[in-house]
Amino acid sequence: MGRKFFVGGNWKCNGTADQVDKIVKILNEGQVPSPDVVEVVVSPPYVFLPVVKSQLRSEFHVAAQNCWVKKGGAFTGEVSAEMLVNLGIPWVILGHSERRSLLGESSEFVGDKVAYALSQGLKVIACVGETLEQRESGSTMDVVSAQTKAIAERIKDWTNVVIAYEPVWAIGTGKVATPAQAQDVHAFLRDWLKTNVSPEVAESTRIIYGGSVTAANSKELAGQTDVDGFLVGGASLKPEFIDIISSATVKSA
Numbered sequence: 001m002g003r004k005f006f007v008g009g010n011w012k013c014n015g016t017a018d019q020v021d022k023i024v025k026i027l028n029e030g031q032v033p034s035p036d037v038v039e040v041v042v043s044p045p046y047v048f049l050p051v052v053k054s055q056l057r058s059e060f061h062v063a064a065q066n067c068w069v070k071k072g073g074a075f076t077g078e079v080s081a082e083m084l085v086n087l088g089i090p091w092v093i094l095g096h097s098e099r100r101s102l103l104g105e106s107s108e109f110v111g112d113k114v115a116y117a118l119s120q121g122l123k124v125i126a127c128v129g130e131t132l133e134q135r136e137s138g139s140t141m142d143v144v145s146a147q148t149k150a151i152a153e154r155i156k157d158w159t160n161v162v163i164a165y166e167p168v169w170a171i172g173t174g175k176v177a178t179p180a181q182a183q184d185v186h187a188f189l190r191d192w193l194k195t196n197v198s199p200e201v202a203e204s205t206r207i208i209y210g211g212s213v214t215a216a217n218s219k220e221l222a223g224q225t226d227v228d229g230f231l232v233g234g235a236s237l238k239p240e241f242i243d244i245i246s247s248a249t250v251k252s253a
């Protein structure tokens, strides 16, 4: 089907220079499937991006965890898409639930960011996902489709977009979505893209899962038809990230 497995490591706001050295060493020494089988992107905090980029094995790439919504200028504390491009940072994560909930980023704002980042040549990992309350009230599909729609309304080309489905109740909680729960939402999102964007975009866009992914559950999740990879938080800071990357072989088996 041609969707290359994608594993992202979101380091969030973690790490000292020493810890970053150690993680990079683990990543560089780990035995992983070839880049034909899996695309690996790690996302350190901004301050560590240049050092990680320069030291990381060449087949792995780096992502920023955010960027500003338009051209840089008088926006204290922000980092612009142009700066990332200028430093050769190929990817950016946008719309993570921690930014939506803690920093008040609306779906429209996230959609604007995705459109601007793509226009500057960045590739985007765009995050969507429902809270526990929304899941329990039965509105999961409404929430993820509204979040996806805000992006779809603002972009034309999906080539450089990966969608990360990250149920908020599964993030950092140890409470992973069951493979069936993940598959349900991934299949729904793919169908949403088919109806609202195009069959080609639905078929080619990677939809990855995030939320308490570990080496213990990654193979079973990877076995689901519409799960095209992972966005890993906590476990991406540990040696088990190598095993999670290796779960890509489930698809080619």
Ligand SMILES: O=C(CO)COP(=O)(O)O
Pocket: 010, 096, 166, 170, 171, 172, 173, 174, 210, 211, 212, 213, 231, 232, 233, 234, 235
């Ligand atoms: O938010 C996440 C990745 O972006 C997931 O975090 P955890 O893997 O720590 O649950």
